[in-house]
Amino acid sequence: MKVEEALQILKEHGFKYTGKREEMIRICAAEKRYLSAKDIMERIKEQYPTLSFDTVYRNISTFVELGILEETELDGEGRFRLACSTDGHHHHHVICTECGKTSSLPGCPMNIISAVPEEFQVTGHKFEVYGTCKECVTHSN
Amino acid sequence: MKVEEALQILKEHGFKYTGKREEMIRICAAEKRYLSAKDIMERIKEQYPTLSFDTVYRNISTFVELGILEETELDGEGRFRLACSTDGHHHHHVICTECGKTSSLPGCPMNIISAVPEEFQVTGHKFEVYGTCKECVTHSN
DNA sequence: CCCTTAAATCGGATTTGTTCTTATTTGATC
DNA sequence: GATCAAATAAGAACAAATCCGATTTAAGGG
Numbered sequence: 001m002k003v004e005e006a007l008q009i010l011k012e013h014g015f016k017y018t019g020k021r022e023e024m025i026r027i028c029a030a031e032k033r034y035l036s037a038k039d040i041m042e043r044i045k046e047q048y049p050t051l052s053f054d055t056v057y058r059n060i061s062t063f064v065e066l067g068i069l070e071e072t073e074l075d076g077e078g079r080f081r082l083a084c085s086t087d088g089h090h091h092h093h094v095i096c097t098e099c100g101k102t103s104s105l106p107g108c109p110m111n112i113i114s115a116v117p118e119e120f121q122v123t124g125h126k127f128e129v130y131g132t133c134k135e136c137v138t139h140s141n
Numbered sequence: 142m143k144v145e146e147a148l149q150i151l152k153e154h155g156f157k158y159t160g161k162r163e164e165m166i167r168i169c170a171a172e173k174r175y176l177s178a179k180d181i182m183e184r185i186k187e188q189y190p191t192l193s194f195d196t197v198y199r200n201i202s203t204f205v206e207l208g209i210l211e212e213t214e215l216d217g218e219g220r221f222r223l224a225c226s227t228d229g230h231h232h233h234h235v236i237c238t239e240c241g242k243t244s245s246l247p248g249c250p251m252n253i254i255s256a257v258p259e260e261f262q263v264t265g266h267k268f269e270v271y272g273t274c275k276e277c278v279t280h281s282n
Numbered sequence: 283c284c285c286t287t288a289a290a291t292c293g294g295a296t297t298t299g300t301t302c303t304t305a306t307t308t309g310a311t312c
Numbered sequence: 313g314a315t316c317a318a319a320t321a322a323g324a325a326c327a328a329a330t331c332c333g334a335t336t337t338a339a340g341g342g
Contacts, residue, residue: 016289016338037328052292057329059290073214076300077328094261103258109250109268117244120235120272127250127268131261157309157318178299193321198300200319217329218299 001083003029006068013066023047024059025068025082034072034079034100072128074100094129098136105129142224144170147209154207164188165200166209166223175213175220175241213269215241235270239277246270 006025007017015021027043028035035043041056060080063069069080072095079100092109093102109127116122132140147166148158156162168184169176176184182197201221204210210221213236220241233250234243250268257263273281 014289018290018338020291050292052294053328054293054330054332055291073217076214094257094263096261097264103261105257106255107253109253110270112248112250112253113270114247116235116246116270116272119275120237120244120270121274121278122235122270122272123238124271125269126271128266129251129254129257129261129263130265130267131257131263133262134260137262155318159309159319161320191321193323194299195301195322196320 001029001068006063006082009066009068010062015062020044020048020051020055021059024056025063028069028080028082031101032081033102034074034081034095036074036077036079036100038077039100040080072126092127092129094131096133096136097130098132098140101133101135142170142209147204147223150207150209151203156203161185161189161192161196162200165197166204169210169221169223172242173222174243175215175222175236177215177218177220177241179218180241181221213267233268233270235272237274237277238271239273239281242274242276 003022003025006029007022010021011017023044024040027040037053037056037060040060041051041053044051044056060069060078064071064080067083070083072079074095074097081100081102084104090108092105094105095102105127110125144163144166147170148163151162152158164185165181168181178194178197178201181201182192182194185192185197201210201219205212205221208224211224213220215236215238222241222243225245231249233246233248235246236243246268251266
């Protein structure tokens with residue numbers, strides 16, 4: 001997803017444009033990795049030093065609801081990255097547990113699963129491979 | 142995994158036997174679903190009304206480290222269930238997001254994945270299907 | 283342009299899940 | 313039964329996330 005697409009989605013849903021929102025999205029668009037709310041705060045402080053964490057958290061959850069951001073969880077804290085499933089087709093990621101860096105995996109296990117027990121009404125799924133990226137392996141040695 | 146196996150694992154690793162630990166394990170063994178620390182606290186209060194949450198949390202993490210409990214996360218809180226991967230072979234679950242009830246899924250996507258980018262050193266993976274179980278669908282209507 | 287209004291933001295207090303600290307108790311071993 | 317390390321209690325401390333009341337700001341209409 002591109003920054004412009006994200007802003008368009010916001011507009012379509014009646015959300016106001018603010019420089020802070022755009023900057024948050026730009027920050028997420030800048031790297032192929034999951035960022036924590038803290039990471040985003042840190043990066044946005046350069047342009048908006050007074051931004052409150054309430055704003056960051058509130059915007060993040062708006063973005064997640066609108067499908068602009070994808071969410072996961074590492075070490076008990078939420079991590080976010082610009083949605084990329086919509087770029088092509090649905091897929092999953094390998095995630096570096098050190099730095100949040102991601103890389104796409106082909107395919108989705110749901111396509112292959114023979115059967116989900118019929119006493120469950122399926123609402124979603126999560127498939128994530130965890131690891132350490134080359135950079136983080138190097139740094140930790 | 143059975144309660145006795147779990148206790149055996151504790152013993153093998155030099156942990157002391159306590160009634161509280163056994164009871165915690167029994168509680169987890171009693172149902173095929175993920176329980177929160179709070180759930181376990183609640184259930185154990187019948188036998189050990191004074192048990193502190195520190196004890197519950199500390200024991201839970203010991204159990205997770207020893208592979209006695211499996212951990213996941215729902216609604217921002219840790220959930221635990223008696224490990225069952227060791228029963229037969231490695232597998233995954235459908236999880237009811239309402240009550241934590243689980244059901245096994247055959248197979249593991251890691252077997253099918255063609256290739257993980259070689260710049261990642263894989264350390265683990267998570268595959269979970271989420272849904273609502275029959276009981277919870279009924280109750281919410 | 284200015285006015286109005288609802289949405290967005292601020293700043294701090296609050297909540298929630300979890301961990302830490304210190305003193306005390308208890309299980310295992312001799 | 314004495315000893316000692318491990319386990320526990322109780323509450324303080326922590327960190328992530330949310331809530332709240334007051335203020336500011338974007339968007340649209342006159």
